[in-house]
Amino acid sequence: MPRATNRVASRARRKKVLKQAKGYFGRRKNVWTVAKNAVEKAMSYSYRDRRNKKRTFRRLWITRINAGARMHGMSYSQFMGAVKKNNIELNRKVLADLAMNHPEAFAAVVNQVK
Numbered sequence: 001m002p003r004a005t006n007r008v009a010s011r012a013r014r015k016k017v018l019k020q021a022k023g024y025f026g027r028r029k030n031v032w033t034v035a036k037n038a039v040e041k042a043m044s045y046s047y048r049d050r051r052n053k054k055r056t057f058r059r060l061w062i063t064r065i066n067a068g069a070r071m072h073g074m075s076y077s078q079f080m081g082a083v084k085k086n087n088i089e090l091n092r093k094v095l096a097d098l099a100m101n102h103p104e105a106f107a108a109v110v111n112q113v114k
Helices: 007-020 032-071 076-085 092-101 103-113
Strands: none
Touching: 007 032, 007 103, 032 076, 032 103, 076 103, 092 103
16 A cells, blocks of 8 residues: 555645745745745744834834923933823823824923923
8 A cells, every 4th residue: 555645735835835935036935945944934033023013113102202302301201200190191102193293282291291
C-alpha cells in the first residue's frame, strides 16, 4: 500500500503562504522555502508593531499636548497634573486633537485648569 501524505492539504497550506507573499521581491514571492521564511518574519514584525503603534501614537499625542501647553506658559507635566486635579475627563488623544486642530478650545481647557 502506498504512503499517503495528504497532498491536498499540503498544497493548500503552500498556496496560502504564497498568496500572503504576493508583492514581495524576487524569489520571496514564488519559491516556497524563501516565501515561507519571509512571511513568517513579516508576521512577527506585524505582531510586534501592532503593539509599538500604541506607544508611538502616545508619544505623538504627548508631544502635541506639550507644544500646545507651552504656548500658554505651562509644561506638559504641569498641564496634565492640573487636568487630573480638576477632574477633566479628556484623554491624551482628544487633548492632542484639540491642541492641533482647535486651538481656541484647547485654550479654554488651559484657562480652566490654571
